[in-house]
Structure formats: C-alpha cells, structure tokens
Amino acid sequence: MIRLAWPDVGPEEAAAAAEVLEGGQLTMGEKVAELEGELASACGVEYAVAVSSGTAALHLAVLALGIGEGDEVLVPAYTFPATANVVALAGARPVLVDVDPKTMNLDAGRVYDGVTPNTRAVLAVHLFGRPLDWEELQNAVPPDVHLVEDAAGALGARWRGMPCGGLGELGCLSFHPRKIVSTGEGGAVTTQNGELADSIRRLRHHGISTDGEFDIPQPGFNYRLSDVLCAIGLVQLRRLEDLWEARHRLAKAYTARLETIVETPGAAKGDRHGWQAYVVQLDRRDQALAALREAGIEAQIGTYAVHRLSAYADQGPFPGADACYERALALPFHSRLTEGDLDRVAEVLDKVVSE
Numbered sequence: 001m002i003r004l005a006w007p008d009v010g011p012e013e014a015a016a017a018a019e020v021l022e023g024g025q026l027t028m029g030e031k032v033a034e035l036e037g038e039l040a041s042a043c044g045v046e047y048a049v050a051v052s053s054g055t056a057a058l059h060l061a062v063l064a065l066g067i068g069e070g071d072e073v074l075v076p077a078y079t080f081p082a083t084a085n086v087v088a089l090a091g092a093r094p095v096l097v098d099v100d101p102k103t104m105n106l107d108a109g110r111v112y113d114g115v116t117p118n119t120r121a122v123l124a125v126h127l128f129g130r131p132l133d134w135e136e137l138q139n140a141v142p143p144d145v146h147l148v149e150d151a152a153g154a155l156g157a158r159w160r161g162m163p164c165g166g167l168g169e170l171g172c173l174s175f176h177p178r179k180i181v182s183t184g185e186g187g188a189v190t191t192q193n194g195e196l197a198d199s200i201r202r203l204r205h206h207g208i209s210t211d212g213e214f215d216i217p218q219p220g221f222n223y224r225l226s227d228v229l230c231a232i233g234l235v236q237l238r239r240l241e242d243l244w245e246a247r248h249r250l251a252k253a254y255t256a257r258l259e260t261i262v263e264t265p266g267a268a269k270g271d272r273h274g275w276q277a278y279v280v281q282l283d284r285r286d287q288a289l290a291a292l293r294e295a296g297i298e299a300q301i302g303t304y305a306v307h308r309l310s311a312y313a314d315q316g317p318f319p320g321a322d323a324c325y326e327r328a329l330a331l332p333f334h335s336r337l338t339e340g341d342l343d344r345v346a347e348v349l350d351k352v353v354s355e
C-alpha cells in the first residue's frame with residue numbers, strides 16, 4: 001500500500017515532546033512564545049499567535065476584524081470548506097467567488113465582480129501551496145476591504161520572493177498532518193498589527209484581557225495550542241527548508257513522469273510553490289482514482305466545490321470550481337516515497353489516460 005500522506009516527524013520531534021512532558025508544563029508555557037517568534041520571522045511579520053488548528057486561526061482572524069451580521073466576505077468556491085464555514089459561524093455571509101481552473105486559485109476578475117458595499121474582507125487561499133497573485137487581488141478590491149490569507153497550505157511558499165503567510169493583513173497557517181509543518185493538529189495567525197495580535201490572543205484564551213485587571217471584554221474560546229505540540233512545531237519549523245527541498249524534489253520527479261499524461265501543478269514564474277500537496281488534473285479523474293486504489297495506491301480528490309455542499313447550495317454557478325472538483329487528483333506525496341513508487345503511480349495513470 002502506498003500511502004497518500006506521511007508526516008515527516010522522527011526522533012528529534014519525539015525528544016522535544018518528551019522534554020516538555022518531563023518538565024511538567026504542558027500548556028501555556030515557554031514553548032508557545034518560542035514557536036510564535038520563529039513563525040513570525042518565517043513569515044516576515046512582527047507577530048504570530050499559535051492556536052489549535054488552521055480552522056481556529058481562520059475563525060479568530062474573521063472575529064478580530066469585527067466581522068459579523070450584515071457583512072460579506074469573499075471566499076473561493078473551490079477550497080477546503082473551513083474557509084467558508086468560519087465566515088458563516090461569525091454570523092456573516094460567505095460570498096463564493098469562482099476560481100481559475102488552471103491555477104485552482106481565486107480569479108481576480110471574479111473577485112472584482114463580487115465586491116458590494118457590504119464586502120468587508122476576502123479570505124484568499126493559496127491552494128495546495130500555489131501562491132495566489134497578491135497584486136492582482138489587491139487591485140481587484142477597494143482599499144478598505146481586508147485581505148486575509150488562508151495560508152493553511154502555504155508555509156514555505158513565496159510570492160515574488162515574499163513568504164506566503166505574511167502578505168495579508170492577517171495570515172492563517174495550519175499544522176495538520178497533511179501540511180508541510182505538522183504538529184498533528186495546530187495552527188497560527190500572523191500579522192504586522194499589534195492590536196489585531198492582542199485581540200487574537202484574547203479570543204484564543206476565553207476572551208481574557210492580556211494586561212491589567214482580570215476582565216473579559218468580549219467572550220472568547222479555548223483555541224490554545226499545548227506546549228507539547230509547540231515543541232514539536234519548533235523542531236518541524238527549523239527543518240522547514242529541508243522539508244520543502246524534499247517536497248520540491250519529489251514534485252519535480254512526479255512532473256518528469258506525468259507532464260505528457262495529465263496537467264501537472266506548478267507556480268507562476270518568480271514564485272515558489274509550497275507543495276502542500278501534488279494535485280494533477282485530468283478528464284477521467286474518477287476512473288484514475290479507482291484504478292490507483294485498485295493498485296494499492298492511496299489517492300484523493302483535490303478538495304471541495306463549496307457550492308455543492310448543502311449549507312452553501314444557494315450560490316452559483318461556478319464552472320471553474322466545478323471543473324476542479326471533477327478533474328483534480330491528489331497523488332501520494334511524502335518523504336517515504338521511492339522512485340519505484342512514483343513509477344507505479346505513473347504507470348497506472350498512463351494506462352487510464354490511454355484507455
């Protein structure tokens with residue numbers, strides 16, 4: 001069986017976790033601030049706030065901007081549904097915007113069309129780690145619309161040399177096992193804005209004030225990340241360049257085998273793909289998925305067309321998102337794959353395509 005994902009964690013991560021366990025301070029200890037400091041520098045920003053998941057990061061980003069009832073937030077129609085869910089859970093309306101089926105990222109022209117007087121923000125995704133063209137996005141919306149990055153899969157990616165996760169007013173990261181840096185579950189919000197950082201710190205910890213007398217000015221959550229997981233995250237983050245190199249090499253090896261068979265992924269010229277996943281596109285996707293599974297190879301659809309979920313079914317049509325939803329295929333992608341494994345994947349796809 002060739003697995004779809006396999007987090008690259010080993011003895012160093014285990015030792016870091018063991019040290020915290022032995023120290024007895026399992027949460028709200030010093031590992032949190034240490035991880036936050038290194039995340040902020042990795043993204044080229046002043047502040048990072050560690051939270052319990054990428055979804056928690058997105059939720060707090062929306063709430064910290066004061067978005068709620070009566071507000072609209074533009075969200076790609078093709079993304080992991082958490083991007084839309086957090087907007088709805090904040091009481092605002094997620095307005096779906098179609099994607100460019102080639103890049104699978106937001107189509108800037110459609111973003112422009114989606115803006116109304118009620119638009120407060122865009123949740124812009126770098127899908128599968130491919131940097132979204134940030135300048136096109138900035139030009140598509142009025143300057144008072146907040147730009148929030150869903151960089152859940154884009155730690156290590158760069159747009160024109162600048163780290164993804166540091167491009168927006170707020171950036172949201174995930175450390176889920178299918179992301180490049182993994183703590184099992186985990187996430188963070190990044191920002192240059194000290195007030196927003198403070199607000200996110202309060203909201204992740206029940207709403208409790210971060211200075212002065214004990215007070216709760218606004219109710220919050222427990223969205224904290226434990227010291228055990230922060231310690232693992234620190235080791236992972238210090239390995240980020242190596243983890244990225246390994247994924248970059250693997251992506252090149254896949255592309256060399258597949259570029260004449262299917263549409264292979266890549267970044268725009270001058271950008272660096274983050275390689276959260278290796279997602280190809282092809283017409284006979286469902287047949288390919290079945291054939292891979294039949295051959296003992298775990299594969300998966302890319303992600304979801306949000307307007308095809310019942311919670312969001314009142315919007316559309318979105319032909320770009322439909323095309324991605326029907327054609328995208330995520331291939332096994334992790335550091336334990338061998339050249340032989342890649343050959344097996346390519347062989348199965350070649351057979352399906354030429355049938």
Ligand SMILES: *Cc1c(COP(=O)(O)O)cnc(C)c1O
Pocket residue numbers: 053054055056079080082083125127150152153174175176186187
């Ligand atoms: C993984 C992912 C999320 C959710 O992150 P979790 O840590 O699993 O909550 C949100 N958006 C995108 C684009 C993702 O890839």
